[in-house]
Amino acid sequence: MINTIIKYSLLFILLILLQVLLFNNIQFSGYVNPYVYIMFILLLPFETPSWLLLFLSFLTGFIVDLFTGTPGMHSSATVVAGFVRPFVLRITSPRDGYEAGSYPSMMLYGFKWFIIYTLTVVFIHHTALFFLEVFRFTGFLTTLLRIFLSSLFTVTFILLLEFVRKVR
Amino acid sequence: MRNLLNFLERYNNLIIFLVLEGITFWLLSTGNDYHNTRVVKATKGFTYYLEQKFNNARSYFYLKEINNRLASENVALNNRLDRLIGSDDSLFFSVSDSLFDQRYIYSSARVVNNSINRQKNFFTIDKGYSHGLDVDMAVMADGGVAGILVGCGRNFSVGMSVLNLDFRLSARIKSNGYFGSLTWEGEDYRHAVLSEIPQHVTFGIGDTIETTGFSAIFPEGLMIGTISDFEKSGGDFYKIKVLLKTDFKKLYFVDVIGNLSKTEQLELETKFQ
Numbered sequence: 001m002i003n004t005i006i007k008y009s010l011l012f013i014l015l016i017l018l019q020v021l022l023f024n025n026i027q028f029s030g031y032v033n034p035y036v037y038i039m040f041i042l043l044l045p046f047e048t049p050s051w052l053l054l055f056l057s058f059l060t061g062f063i064v065d066l067f068t069g070t071p072g073m074h075s076s077a078t079v080v081a082g083f084v085r086p087f088v089l090r091i092t093s094p095r096d097g098y099e100a101g102s103y104p105s106m107m108l109y110g111f112k113w114f115i116i117y118t119l120t121v122v123f124i125h126h127t128a129l130f131f132l133e134v135f136r137f138t139g140f141l142t143t144l145l146r147i148f149l150s151s152l153f154t155v156t157f158i159l160l161l162e163f164v165r166k167v168r
Numbered sequence: 169m170r171n172l173l174n175f176l177e178r179y180n181n182l183i184i185f186l187v188l189e190g191i192t193f194w195l196l197s198t199g200n201d202y203h204n205t206r207v208v209k210a211t212k213g214f215t216y217y218l219e220q221k222f223n224n225a226r227s228y229f230y231l232k233e234i235n236n237r238l239a240s241e242n243v244a245l246n247n248r249l250d251r252l253i254g255s256d257d258s259l260f261f262s263v264s265d266s267l268f269d270q271r272y273i274y275s276s277a278r279v280v281n282n283s284i285n286r287q288k289n290f291f292t293i294d295k296g297y298s299h300g301l302d303v304d305m306a307v308m309a310d311g312g313v314a315g316i317l318v319g320c321g322r323n324f325s326v327g328m329s330v331l332n333l334d335f336r337l338s339a340r341i342k343s344n345g346y347f348g349s350l351t352w353e354g355e356d357y358r359h360a361v362l363s364e365i366p367q368h369v370t371f372g373i374g375d376t377i378e379t380t381g382f383s384a385i386f387p388e389g390l391m392i393g394t395i396s397d398f399e400k401s402g403g404d405f406y407k408i409k410v411l412l413k414t415d416f417k418k419l420y421f422v423d424v425i426g427n428l429s430k431t432e433q434l435e436l437e438t439k440f441q
Contacts, residue, residue: 050184051180051181051184054184054185054188055184055188057188058188058191058192061192065195070199072192072194072195072197072199072200072203073192073200075188075192076189076193079189079192080189083181132196132203135202135203136206
């Protein structure tokens with residue numbers, strides 16, 4: 001238990017630092033803004049109670065907001081992601097269900113499952129985030145394009161990180 | 169209570185979610201200038217829309233009051249107008265206006281009873297001699313002639329409508345000034361008949377018929393109606409059908425016109441008859 005908490009705290013710090021120091025500075029033509037910190041929400045154990053999931057989502061988003069200077073924006077989107085995560089897990093669940101005491105990982109449940117799960121949550125998160133950022137529905141298609149491209153990049157980076165974890 | 173607890177237990181995630189989202193939206197709209205502006209604009213637009221709807225609905229309830237106010241304002245303006253014209257006239261014709269500044273006095277009233285389907289039609293208005301009304305005052309409605317007051321009570325007066333076989337009015341064709349006598353034949357409430365117009369007079373359908381002011385009851389130049397049809401009748405006269413300006417079926421607000429110098433005119437006239 002303590003072990004898990006320490007592990008996730010380290011993951012949390014690492015992801016926030018990566019996000020703030022590295023990914024926030026990536027800007028390809030204004031369309032691509034990967035938000036990799038969402039990986040923290042993705043990797044939380046299956047048994048995490050929903051209320052804790054929501055509060056952790058809020059906390060994550062809030063801290064990212066502090067660094068990017070956009071109060072409420074990332075918090076809101078991340079809370080949405082934390083809210084939909086249990087539903088996505090239920091829909092994408094493998095035939096024999098999830099192993100008790102495990103967490104969503106590529107090693108345990110396979111590449112295909114992991115990519116579907118990640119893509120769904122990331123896409124929902126990015127949809128909320130980018131629409132909150134522009135806060136209007138004019139230029140709908142532009143926003144949609146940004147969501148798609150950024151989602152792809154975010155998922156790519158998450159997969160890379162997951163591979164790195166696997167190798168280690 | 170149990171139900172409430174069940175409800176809370178069942179939807180606690182949704183409630184936490186909504187609370188957290190509420191907080192983030194509050195942060196979003198207070199912390200970011202752009203989002204703040206958008207939110208304020210949207211709520212303002214919404215409240216403005218509501219306000220407008222409410223105002224629209226509310227204004228209906230004031231229509232009656234506004235109507236009354238407009239009617240009394242109209243009377244006041246008419247009084248002033250005639251005073252101005254009267255004083256202007258008096259520069260040239262001091263005879264008609266030596267005693268009063270003003271020749272006609274206007275007052276507005278509401279029709280409380282009216283008929284159009286008899287041979288001798290009368291209407292009742294809600295003002296009487298306590299409001300300064302008197303018999304033989306002219307009544308007009310919608311800018312057209314409506315009748316003459318024939319009886320005055322304290323608070324009500326009865327007027328003889330144009331739609332009365334006993335009604336006689338001196339009227340003329342506006343375009344050429346030939347005058348005749350206007351009567352009603354007891355058939356159609358929209359039409360009256362102008363007779364005694366000689367046959368050499370030329371006029372057309374649609375020409376305006378107006379009062380002459382000879383009777384000392386109606387002011388000169390009040391519209392009565394328009395010519396809708398004419399035929400030659402016995403002798404050398406036309407019988408002209410006049411479409412009345414006043415629609416007696418929707419008589420509601422009327423203006424009563426009193427001639428302040430009527431007594432003087434009549435006295436003078438009887439001396440020579």
